[in-house]
Amino acid sequence: MASIFTKIINREIPGHILAEDDNYIAFLDVNPLVEGHTLVVPKKEVDYMYDLDDETLGGLHVFAKGVAKAIEKTIPCQRIGVAVIGIEVPHTHVHLVPLNTMDDINFTRPKLQPSQDELKGVAEKIRSNF
Template identity: 85%
Template sequence: MASIFTKIINREIPGHIVAEDDNYIAFLDISPLVHGHVLVVPKKEVDYMYDLDDETLGGLHVFAKKVARAIERVIPCRRIGVAVIGIEVPHTHIHLVPLNSMDDINFTRPKLHSSEEELRSMAEKIRECM
């Protein structure tokens, strides 16, 4: 069965996409740790990051860097934190999280609940900076 990320990639379900090319896609996390939390995903559905071929793995990180730079232009933060957990969705993904403190990337804290309009607006701002 296709992962929820593959369903976003295939436009079977909506996602707030901020960047996309032939091999990768980035979209807002709908339950973010902080505003501007983005997921970067290879379009190839592979569960575990280190099962990706070297070219896809390297390309994923280069694509994530471009997205991180755009997030930095939109969200005031000290830097963009990077997390790879990969337990909750069986599709490789990188979390890009705007950081002002270590607690901003604490996945045990309550998630934010943003309105569709807030998500749409944030995605548009990041897209404009790509």
């Protein structure tokens, strides 16, 4: 069965997409730790990041760099944190999280619950900074 990320890639369910090319896609996390929390995903559905071929793994990080730069221009933060957990969805993904404190990337704390309109607004702002 296709992962929720594959369903977003295939436009079977909506996602607040920030950037996309033939191999990768970036979209806002719908339950973010902080405003601008983004997921970067290879379009090839592979569960574990280190099962990706070297070209795809390297490309994922290069694609994420461009997304991180756009987030950084949009969301006031000291830097963009990167996390790979890979347990909650069986599809490789990288979390990009705007950071002002170490706690901003604490996955055990309650997540934000922004409205779809709020997510849409954040996505539009980030897209304008590519």
